[in-house]
Amino acid sequence: MTAPIDLSFCVVNTNQRELLLRGLDAIAREREALGDAVATEVILLDNASQDGSADAAAAHPTVDELIRLERREGVSANVNAVVARSRAPLCLLLNEDAELQPGATRALLDALDADPRAGAAAAALLRPEGWQQPSAWRFPSVWTALAGALFLHRLTTVQSKGAATRRVDWAQSCTMLVRREAVEEAGWWDPDFFVYSDEVDVQKRMAQHGWHTLYVPSARSVHHEQLSTDSVPERRIVELSRNRDKYLRKHHGAGVAWLVRWLTAFPYAVRTVAALVLPGHDPRRYATHVRATLRPGRGEGIREAAEAFNRRLDAGG
Known part of the structure; x- marks a missing residue:
């Protein structure tokens, strides 16, 4: 009989071999820190990369299962595919450019354990230079757009503030622990959102079913965001x-x-x-x-x- 799994690290990668390997090294350190108290697995989906990412992931000792796509799909489809392969009630979603900092996984697990109606818990995101970037906000609406038009969004819309765990409307899913029960009840990621607003949509639907999202500043993750550095992307x-x-x-x-x-x-x-x-x-x-x-x-x-x-x-x- 297969031993039960408590937590699945679910990673999606597209052509980011070097950042991916840094992220996998960080996952390996987190698994070691959790020890035998938490049974884990690492599932990686490679989105038809052409930079050797899939072979590098297959050779990494922390990867338990590799899903190789032959054709490129959107983020929502990728997340659904990797979470569907998970055997755990909790899935830690990670972008390929996310690098968990020591203790981040434990902090996210503790946050969900303390709040049974929390469907998701998101880490604070750091830039490689060390400063924290906004990562949780109020749900988009006329009022948040009006706040942006008046240049008041940092005061009224950004919710990733303070040193204590807090409820937020939605958080960036770059490093996010999700409760499988909440995701299934909400209806999974909507493939109509190829990328962007996908995590907003699923967290909105989770909220409509009585779940909420937590922002956990004690969990920290470096977000390299290499793909957003073009001058005019x-x-x-x-x-x-x-x-x-x-x-x-x-x-x-x-x-x-x-x-x-x-x-x-x-x-x-x-x-x-x-x-x-x-x-x-x-x-x-x-x-x-x-x-x-x-x-x-x-x-x-x-x-x-x-x-x-x-x-x-x-x-x-």
Whole structure:
């Protein structure tokens, strides 16, 4: 008989071999620290990487199961696939660019153990330079968009504050422990969200079923975010904007989504003008946000990039 598993480390990777290996080393240290008190497994899904990531993961001693995809899929589909393979009631979701800091797993486990209606517990996210980045917010709405238009979002919308564990509306899933029962009740990740707003949507549905999310500042994880360092990452901006709009239409209706577009575009327009004279700011990036926010149905995003990748595979390229 197979021994029961208490916790599954669930990792999704796309072409980030070096960061992935750092993250796997951190998982290995966390497993060692937990010891025999917590039975764990590590499941890694490689999203059709072409940089040797899958082979490197297969050779890493902490990986128990490797899922190799031949075609590139979206984040929601990947998360559903890796969580479905888990044998544990708790799954620690990790991006390939997340590096757990010592004791983070234990802190997340303790937070969920102390709060039986918490469906998820998220770590505080640190930049590689050491400073903490915002990682938990109120659910998107007209009011949060208005706060952003008035440049009050850091005061009223950001919830990743303080040194104590607290309830939040939603948190970034880069390093997030989820309770399988809550995810199943909410209905898993929605594949219509290829990437971005996927974790907002699932946490919103969890909340509708009586679950909530915890922000756990004693659990810390370095978020390298290597993929967001382009000067004008247009595909990411397009994907971010279209899925923010999709979330609002899904949960609040087309009228609210339309109003939020304009409220969200306004501060980006102000930043575009300011960036023309302020050193170190790129007006093109802000202008791209304005266009993508007002016309979320236009432009090519990450979904289209993945589809083009798959077509090249089909053609033998």
